[in-house]
Amino acid sequence: MPGARYTPLEMLARLVSFDTESAKPNLPLIDFVEDYLKGWGVAYVRDQSPAGDKAAIYATIGAADRGGVVLSGHTDVVPVTGQSWTSDPFTLRVEDGRAHGRGAVDMKGFDALALALVPDFLAMDVKTPIHILLSYDEETTCLGVMDTIARFGRDLPAPRAVIVGEPTRLEVVDAHKSIGTFFTTVHGFEAHSSKPALGANAVMTAAELVAELNRIAEEMVVRGDPSGRFDPPYTTVHVGTIAGGTARNILPKLCTFHWEFRGLPGLDPQEIPDRLARFADEVALPRLNRFGPFGRIETALEVFVPGLAPEPGSEAEKLALRLAGRNGTATVPFATEAGRFQAADIPTIVCGPGSIDQAHQPDEYITLDDLAAGEAFMRRLAEHCARG
Numbered sequence: 001m002p003g004a005r006y007t008p009l010e011m012l013a014r015l016v017s018f019d020t021e022s023a024k025p026n027l028p029l030i031d032f033v034e035d036y037l038k039g040w041g042v043a044y045v046r047d048q049s050p051a052g053d054k055a056a057i058y059a060t061i062g063a064a065d066r067g068g069v070v071l072s073g074h075t076d077v078v079p080v081t082g083q084s085w086t087s088d089p090f091t092l093r094v095e096d097g098r099a100h101g102r103g104a105v106d107m108k109g110f111d112a113l114a115l116a117l118v119p120d121f122l123a124m125d126v127k128t129p130i131h132i133l134l135s136y137d138e139e140t141t142c143l144g145v146m147d148t149i150a151r152f153g154r155d156l157p158a159p160r161a162v163i164v165g166e167p168t169r170l171e172v173v174d175a176h177k178s179i180g181t182f183f184t185t186v187h188g189f190e191a192h193s194s195k196p197a198l199g200a201n202a203v204m205t206a207a208e209l210v211a212e213l214n215r216i217a218e219e220m221v222v223r224g225d226p227s228g229r230f231d232p233p234y235t236t237v238h239v240g241t242i243a244g245g246t247a248r249n250i251l252p253k254l255c256t257f258h259w260e261f262r263g264l265p266g267l268d269p270q271e272i273p274d275r276l277a278r279f280a281d282e283v284a285l286p287r288l289n290r291f292g293p294f295g296r297i298e299t300a301l302e303v304f305v306p307g308l309a310p311e312p313g314s315e316a317e318k319l320a321l322r323l324a325g326r327n328g329t330a331t332v333p334f335a336t337e338a339g340r341f342q343a344a345d346i347p348t349i350v351c352g353p354g355s356i357d358q359a360h361q362p363d364e365y366i367t368l369d370d371l372a373a374g375e376a377f378m379r380r381l382a383e384h385c386a387r388g
Contacts, residue, residue: 107352
């Protein structure tokens with residue numbers, strides 16, 4: 001008996017129905033996918049998260065002893081809290097040629113296409129295997145693919161190419177920026193504000209550090225983008241949150257701020273944090289402790305997501321250009337898991353249906369036309385893989 005069949009839209013409705021916000025488990029969705037794959041006799045492996053509340057799944061259609069083309073998508077979605085949705089975010093609503101739901105475009109639409117077409121991939125008897133990788137925690141760390149990547153070349157054959165299906169309107173993206181996120185904490189010492197020599201003001205020192213990041217940001221604007229391909233055309237530096245102090249007339253003991261950079265390909269990921277550290281050691285810390293050894297400054301890396309650098313003529317690029325009917329490549333301003341694959345020496349490209357402009361907002365949607373275009377892309381992939 002064959003397994004259950006779903007149209008891409010029906011599969012999307014099933015996937016959207018699972019609340020897989022990044023802070024929540026994704027196991028119910030993974031269990032559903034496992035049962036679906038079992039119904040079609042598709043081999044798969046499951047990689048559990050360290051905490052055991054999430055998992056990635058890697059399925060193979062075709063020969064399991066050789067590398068093929070990986071269709072890579074994530075299962076987690078951003079939160080809906082505080083957003084004004086006009087319908088239940090976890091019930092797919094189809095209206096006016098659009099399918100609305102959290103994750104519909106980012107990126108359960110791509111996941112749904114890959115899964116819904118499993119019976120068709122099987123019927124094509126593909127000579128080059130098609131692999132489907134569904135990960136977790138992409139929206140927070142992009143670490144949910146790492147256990148599976150670590151298995152390539154060991155108990156899983158190394159892929160020939162990876163297509164990360166983030167929404168690019170099927171533009172073939174060969175480059176994106178890196179992301180480094182950090183927490184900086186300034187430790188001061190409380191005193192009455194009328195007697196500043198008795199303590200150390202953590203907030204004012206944090207302000208100096210933020211001002212230094214602003215100077216670095218301006219320098220990055222001037223340095224620009226030598227490739228001329230990115231928008232904005234420079235590495236960005238941004239402070240997102242800052243908190244400190246207890247009262248107007250108390251020298252604050254503590255101040256923390258959360259910051260990031262989004263670096264052009266080729267930027268040394270240590271450059272900006274190292275420059276802030278030098279400023280802290282040479283300027284900010286001596287000023288903080290000018291009345292005594294009261295304070296210290298700590299910066300901790302939260303996560304680094306590598307960028308994607310162009311690899312002209314790679315197998316992934318040539319394949320995606322042919323499947324998408326494009327003549328050239330593009331860039332995107334957001335980061336993806338693609339850099340993780342490239343760092344493992346696997347040719348990787350980003351290409352998927354829908355637009356990032358509809359992601360992360362209330363009433364997120366993918367158009368039915370974009371879903372149909374994605375389906376045609378997948379069917380062309382199956383034809384390519386059937387030829388070997």
